[in-house]
Amino acid sequence: MKYIVIFLFASIVSSAQITKEQLNIMPWPQNITLSEGSFLLTKNFKVNITGAPNERIFQGATNFLRRLDGRTGQFIQQGFITALNEVPNAQLQINCVRAGKIDLYEDESYMLDITANKITINATTDVGALHALETLLQLVQNNNNSFYFPVSKISDFPRFTWRGLMIDGARHFMPIDVIKRNLDGMAAVKMNVFHWHLVDDQGWRIEMKKHPKLIQMASDGNYYTQEEIKSVVKYASDRGILVVPELDVPGHGSAILTAYPEIGSKVVNLNLNTGEKGQQFTQVLSYSVERNAGIFTPTLDPSNPKTYQLLNEFLDEICPLFPGKYFHIGGDENEGKDWDSNPKIQEFKKKHQLANNHELQTYFTMQLIPMLKKHGKVLMGWEEIMTKNMSKDAIIHSWKGANEGKPAGKSLVDAAKGGYKTVLSNGYYIDLVLGVEEHYTVDPMPKNSSLTDEEKRRILGGEATMWSELVSPETIDSRIWPRTAAIAERFWSNENVTDIKSMRKRLNVISFRLEELGLTHLKNKERLLRNISNNQKSDALLDLSNVCEPLKGYTRNKGGTEYQMYSPLTLFADVCTPDASDAVGFNEAVTNYLNSKTNENQIAVANYLNKWVRMDKDLLVLSNNAPLVQPLLPLSKSLSDLSEQLLLKISNKQGLDDSSLYGLLEKCNSKDYADVELAVYNSLRKLVQAKL
Amino acid sequence: MKYIVIFLFASIVSSAQITKEQLNIMPWPQNITLSEGSFLLTKNFKVNITGAPNERIFQGATNFLRRLDGRTGQFIQQGFITALNEVPNAQLQINCVRAGKIDLYEDESYMLDITANKITINATTDVGALHALETLLQLVQNNNNSFYFPVSKISDFPRFTWRGLMIDGARHFMPIDVIKRNLDGMAAVKMNVFHWHLVDDQGWRIEMKKHPKLIQMASDGNYYTQEEIKSVVKYASDRGILVVPELDVPGHGSAILTAYPEIGSKVVNLNLNTGEKGQQFTQVLSYSVERNAGIFTPTLDPSNPKTYQLLNEFLDEICPLFPGKYFHIGGDENEGKDWDSNPKIQEFKKKHQLANNHELQTYFTMQLIPMLKKHGKVLMGWEEIMTKNMSKDAIIHSWKGANEGKPAGKSLVDAAKGGYKTVLSNGYYIDLVLGVEEHYTVDPMPKNSSLTDEEKRRILGGEATMWSELVSPETIDSRIWPRTAAIAERFWSNENVTDIKSMRKRLNVISFRLEELGLTHLKNKERLLRNISNNQKSDALLDLSNVCEPLKGYTRNKGGTEYQMYSPLTLFADVCTPDASDAVGFNEAVTNYLNSKTNENQIAVANYLNKWVRMDKDLLVLSNNAPLVQPLLPLSKSLSDLSEQLLLKISNKQGLDDSSLYGLLEKCNSKDYADVELAVYNSLRKLVQAKL
Structure with a gap:
């Protein structure tokens, strides 16, 4: 057929x-x-x-x-x-x-x-x-x-001039070939800004000839050589892409401070009565490269002249590697805890009449502007840098939204109204592993806002952000593609191009075509499934992967500590992707069936349900020689059990009572197994609830 | 079941x-x-x-x-x-x-x-x-x-000290990530010498700071930077692997002579009566990078002092990149045509009492020894360098065999007897796409030879050679792996480890495990099949690929000119590999069945035959929306037609007469379609010939 x-x-x-x-x-x-x-x-x-x-x-x-x-x-x-x-x-x-x-x-x-x-x-x-x-x-x-x-x-022609993708090479190091194949992917969908997040708590990734301690002590040997960086810049330029490097300061500072603890903000308390003084001194001054995910306190000391001297030297070495006009200094998620508890910094604030930590951070950031200007560069930073005294030359990168307790894109409008150029990333956090629709329906240009034409022109465009806490070089492509192609359309095409069905249809083909650039989003799924199945041939595992999605938001890595930066990312959750293909297909089949209970529509639904019953049987067999399949069995069984009942229901045969049926349904809503969820839950619920 | x-x-x-x-x-x-x-x-x-x-x-x-x-x-x-x-x-x-x-x-x-x-x-x-x-x-x-x-x-512990793999980065350029993942593969099977073929008619691949013309004119922009080379040497060293670079001279010289035509041997004939003299002069002096495969005439001029001056300068820049003790200067396949037709070179031969081109080449090669010695390096060359006056310090790389009209490994024995250290590559030419057994049964130590113990000790080991005329970065892994793992066993393990069945069983698992190193021999097959099928889901194409093998030896690239170095290598023949999996399985099934005609054995055979009948039907449907499937249809049909007849035969039902059956069988022996052959032909013939 x-x-x-x-x-x-x-x-x-x-x-x-x-x-x-x-x-x-x-x-x-x-x-x-x-x-x-x-x-x-x-x-x-x-x-x-x-x-x-x-x-x-x-x-x-x-x-x-x-x-x-x-x-x-x-x-x-x-x-x-x-x-x-x-x-x-x-x-x-x-x-x-x-x-x-x-x-x-x-x-x-x-x-x-x-x-x-x-x-x-x-x-x-x-x-x-x-x-x-x-x-x-x-x-x-x-x-x-x-x-x-x-x-x-x-x-x-493009609608926006900034059509960006950020890749975080700091959390998990992403070798040059990963970067280059993703630049090819960007070019294929007409994106033009590659934002390279190069420094964070988990590592310093830029070879530094004058400050070799940074790579010796804070990179685990995983860094980009200067020649490699130049080759990436050339590769990007050959594809019409501008590279914007990011050196995240003053927060996210663990790596920098591992090499240069003397510019950290942590209090050096020599008045403690316990311990030998010398020991205490050394202990307090030490930082180490972070292995977990999250927001950490290590922060540069804005009151220390050495901080600016070193940053100036770093920038003198880094800036010439990047001929582009923009330099991202991060500036996000500095909680200022170590500032508050450091008397010297408190004194500095008073002396400079800085009312709070925001003003102190502004003071800090303002010192970077001339260091960058000297190299012909404009400063850009995450929205936290936008405080009342921030230079209007800075570009504001809007990223906070509901997750952070803020109205989505509020800082974008504030920036545009406040005279700043600005770029939107809220709504384009592809590391949240949400469905493509969630991103496609977000427009960099706010609707119903009272922006003047001049203010609107300050909205440069948008940028998808690929943070790498939970991706390896092997899996990152499957988190970037194909969804980023749909985001690229949002940035390039007319604002009226919004048909979801058309987007999904085209995206499937684009996804397949992106493979010819060496992108691994499709083929690495197959390789990882082979490992999970212990090289046993079976479609069951693939079938399960096509209805499961990794836990969304940042719920997979509970507390940021379940996964260290060297924990395995070869698991079932790493194989699964947003927009699970059979979930999309099943949802259509259920919708059609509930609209019109033709024999054909019923068969379409039954085919899925039968597949899942068969799948569970096959998975059980597979698991006898594949330990990595064991954690998936409860979820598979829940789906199979409910599928059996729904098969009875749609053929008008006697099954379980409603309460038991709802019990089975809720088991399909579990997030307790293998860091994945069943993406067919909503469609299953529709079937359970339907009067047939 | x-x-x-x-x-x-x-x-x-x-x-x-x-x-x-x-x-x-x-x-x-x-x-x-x-x-x-x-x-x-x-x-x-x-x-x-x-x-x-x-x-x-x-x-x-x-x-x-x-x-x-x-x-x-x-x-x-x-x-x-x-x-x-x-x-x-x-x-x-x-x-x-x-x-x-x-x-x-x-x-x-x-x-x-x-x-x-x-x-x-x-x-x-x-x-x-x-x-x-x-x-x-x-x-x-x-x-x-x-x-x-x-x-x-x-x-x-290893049996041989030289357990090598050569990769040709000259014909098709192989980027650094290809090299590194293959070094990981080598380390996984305990190989310890990476021979890097860096220069040939099709390109010069080493960044040269003092002679930039070589990369500007003769690399098409595809070359290894010196930093990349150092990073490969370090990567290899971290895995216990020695890197032996090869600069192939005096033949295979098109790339060098494209940059430095003045050291070529081609005659500059100014006495022709046709054409304008100036034009003629320029024309004769020009060389160009070769786009085809084969043996070509461009050869360095051994009578020109500038040749040695330039080579000395090249080596002064290249040698420090490679800390290892060995340097391969090629020396193969110099036919000397341009030497014969160049009066100046003929005069030089006379003057130096060199009886023939072999002696002239020896003269040339001997000049390189001190250039290398200066850098602490020992010269190695293909067996052609072994002439009577060649220094006993040189290492002889034995490569010729039946294909070249020589007894296999003869030069190896000659070298050992002649006082040379030597390495065997004849029998390990993996680019011939032969079955693994062909290589596994070749031992670097000749059997029944009259070598003394001292002479035997001169046999350092063996080396698999991956020439790259017909592979791209996307397909090269599938030509190297998994077969090279079996060759590695030949070089490491006891000479009595020769059981083919055991080797095949283990090789299947090793092949799967090699994937974790990023090797692409399995997953790129899936990606290329997706392209050929035009992203249509179907098992039929995979089924056909599992019974087909690329044309063996050098028969695929007819005359060396059918494929230019930029021709597509994304075709069905590129997907197929030696040791086609279903051919191995079918062969076993047929052998078992012919030994014992149990119901079970018959079913095993019938399952294959039925699969191929179904496959042909499905392929036909697939081909309606996949132009790249069209060329495969005749072969698929031949297999299906014969399978239908054999199904009748093994169930004792009336089919075609013998002569027609043999006609169908011979169609399955065709090499006319899609550059592949049916690897099940021999097993099919057994069934056709069998009296049931």
């Missing part, structure tokens, strides 16, 4: 005119018109470049060819593109007016014109042309024996 | 004493004794290190812990090991007498003693201790709910 459906669909594709709804472009372009006909891809396909672009377009067009032939198996004859106007008669003509700058507000627009025998890309800059090539790759269609592009015209 | 078997097996594991046959160690240790009982793995497991090792053991033991907890899901509490004797009461005690050197002939032995509550590793060097940790990881057992080590004693 499944195959027949595919067959019919394929026939339609190969014979009929394609419609916009069939295209899987993401982000959706600003303007697109389709016409009849198609451009057939053959091995004679060649690219020619004209105009005055930056030479990154040569490598970009070469990469485009390799992705195109890798995907289609065509032996495209053109090898490396290294100069302008190499093949004047090429079928694909790219013309750029000038070299693009890797900066905000650059012209990233493009026009893409596909006719039956010629494709033309016109763009002001090579950055725009690179976007056009990504669109073109998303336009590849096929019938049963060939690949083609639909005749069409696209004119496209 | 399958599950019941698993269940019984698991029960046995959990209750009965484990036997040697159940262990999946590879390479098999020299001595192992098993006793009753087991050591249970818990989160309290800790490691302590004593003695006087190199500090690489700290990182090695930390990596061991992470692999152990990643695999078992245990939240092992020990984080980073950074010093001696950190946990004196730890359950795993590692004692090393002294720091190991990364060199040949180092003591790599170890003793591993597992009792019910303590594990002890004793080794002369940390390198031996690293091997012990790999053995320990291979010893992990499980029952239904826990992981344990069997009580046992192992004493182990």
Whole structure:
């Protein structure tokens, strides 16, 4: 049956005119018109470049060819593109007016014109042309024996100038190849800002030639060499992406203070009556790299001149590695506990007439502005830096929301009204492992706000944040992708592009296509399942993973201490992802069935329920030789038990009484097993509650 | 039925004493004794290190812990090991007498003693201790709910001191992460020499600060920076692996001569009557980076002093990057065509009384010896360098065999007898995509030879060679692994360890375990199949891939010109591997059935045949929306057609006449489709020929 459906669909594709709804472009372009006909891809396909672009377009067009032939198996004859106007008669003509700058507000627009025998890309800059090539790759269609592009015209440009992704390389170190493949992913969905969180309590990750103690004492040997950083900046620049480094101060300071305890705020109490004085002194002055997740007290001492001297030296070494104009200094989650209990710091506050810790932090942050300005850089920080005396040159990164007891995005509006440029991340915390819809429906531009046009222009865009407390290099891609592609659409496309069903359909295809960039979100799931099953062949474990999602928010790592930074992230919860595929499918099936109790709709629901009964039996067998399967059995059994009852219910056969049925249902709502939850719970409840 | 078997097996594991046959160690240790009982793995497991090792053991033991907890899901509490004797009461005690050197002939032995509550590793060097940790990881057992080590004693050491893998980073550039994950794979099977082929006709891959033209003109931007090379050498050294770089001269010279045409041997003929003289001059002097595979004429000019001056300068820059004692200068496949046609070179030969091109090449090679000696390095070269005047200090790399019209390994014996140290690669050319048995049955020590003990000692060991004409970073792992693990066993274990069935059984488990190192041989197959199927779900394509193997030898790339170095390697032939899994299984089933025509044996055969009939139907449906499936259909149909007939035959039903049956069989022997062959052909023929 499944195959027949595919067959019919394929026939339609190969014979009929394609419609916009069939295209899987993401982000959706600003303007697109389709016409009849198609451009057939053959091995004679060649690219020619004209105009005055930056030479990154040569490598970009070469990469485009390799992705195109890798995907289609065509032996495209053109090898490396290294100069302008190499093949004047090429079928694909790219013309750029000038070299693009890797900066905000650059012209990233493009026009893409596909006719039956010629494709033309016109763009002001090579950055725009690179976007056009990504669109073109998303336009590849096929019938049963060939690949083609639909005749069409696209004119496209971004809605926001800041379309960012942050990766935290501090909590779990993320090697260069992880960063680079994610830059490829970003470019594929037209994102243009890579925010690199490089320092936190759990590690200092930047090679420092003049202050080697930072890597010797606070990196566990896991750091980016300066050459590696430069190679990432180049790799990003080649893809039109700006790199914004982050050195998080004055809080999140455990790593820095492990190397330089003398600039910490912790009180050195020499008046204690217990212990030998020398011992006490050493003990109080020591910090260590943090192994847990959470908010910790180690904080730089804003009253100590050495703090500024060292930070100045650090910045003198770090800034030249990053040619971009923006530098993120963190500034978040400083609770000031060590400030409050340090008499010297209290004295400093009085002397400088700083009413509270906020003003003290402002004092601290203001000292960094000239250090950065010297290198031509603008300071950016998390919203905590926005206090009354903060320079209007600073960019405010809005991140707090309901989780932190604040109205979502309030600081964004406050910043815009207060004269600050600002970027929104609240709503885009992809490490919360929420469903894609939760992020897709958040817009960087607040609705119904009373912002003036000028204030609106201060909202630069948005940024997805991938904190790495609970991801390893092996799993991080599956937390970033595919959801970040939908977020990228929010940042690029027209605000009216909001259809969830269309987004989900396109996202499935984009997710598959992202694999060709080396992203591991799909294939590492298979590898981790092999380990959990102890290399036994079975679909049961996969079936369970397709209805389970990791515990949401930060509830998986209870108290931040269950998982140390070296704890295994190869577990079932690491395999599961938001938007569990069968949960999405089952929800549709249940909705359809409850709307219309046709035989077909009933079968669709029963197929899922039967699958889960079978799954539980198979898992039990599997578990006999797979210890890692044991913790999953209770959840699987709950689902199976309820499925059996629901099968009886939908066939109008006698099952358990209502109270027992609800008892089974609540077992399916458990969060006690294997750090996952059943994503089908809501749909199951609908079935339990339904009068059939 | 399958599950019941698993269940019984698991029960046995959990209750009965484990036997040697159940262990999946590879390479098999020299001595192992098993006793009753087991050591249970818990989160309290800790490691302590004593003695006087190199500090690489700290990182090695930390990596061991992470692999152990990643695999078992245990939240092992020990984080980073950074010093001696950190946990004196730890359950795993590692004692090393002294720091190991990364060199040949180092003591790599170890003793591993597992009792019910303590594990002890004793080794002369940390390198031996690293091997012990790999053995320990291979010893992990499980029952239904826990992981344990069997009580046992192992004493182990290598048979050969050179257990090498060569990776060709020149034909297809292999980025650093490819190299590093393969070094992890090597360490896991106790290999100790990484031979890095860095220069060939298709590219120069070493960053050269004093001669930047080499990378600017002859690398297409794909090269290893000097820092990357150093990081690879360090990474290898941390795993007990010596790196031997190769700069292939005087043949295979297209890349070098693209940058420095003035040291090429090609004739500059100014006396031609056609063409404009100036044009002619320029044209003759130019070389270009080669895009095809094969043996090419560009060769360095041995009569030109500038050749030696440049090589000396190259070596002065390259040698310090590699602290190891050995340097491979290639020396293979120089046909001397350009030498023969160059009057200046002919004159030079006469002047220096060099009778032929062999002697001329010897002259050339001898000039390199002092250049290398200056850096403390010994010259190694492919067997062509072994001519009568070659220094006895050179190491001879034996590679020719039947393919090259020579008796296999003849040069190895000649070298040993001639006073040269020597390494065998003939028989270990894994790029030929032959079955593992072909390599496993080749021993570096020739049987029935008349070598004296002293001569035998000159045979240092063997080396698997992974040439990269037809592999990409995405597919190379699947050409190296798992077969190289069996080759590693040949180099390490006792010569009597030759049981094929045992090797195959263990290799399957080792292959699965190698995934935890990031090797992609299993998971990239799934990703490439997704692309070929156009993301349609179906087992049919996987089923076909499990009976097909890529065309063997160098027959896939006809004439070396069908695939350019930038042609797609994402095709069905790239997905298929030697030792196709269902071909191995089917062969067993057919053998069993023909030996004993029980109902059970017949069902086993019929299951395969039915699967292939179903597969063909499903593939046909799949192909409606997947152009890359089209080329596979003829082969699938041939297999299906014959399977249908064989199903009739084994159930004693009337099918086609013999002649038609043989016709169908021969269609299954085709090599005309999709660059693959059906690996089940021989078993199918047995069934066709059998009198039932």
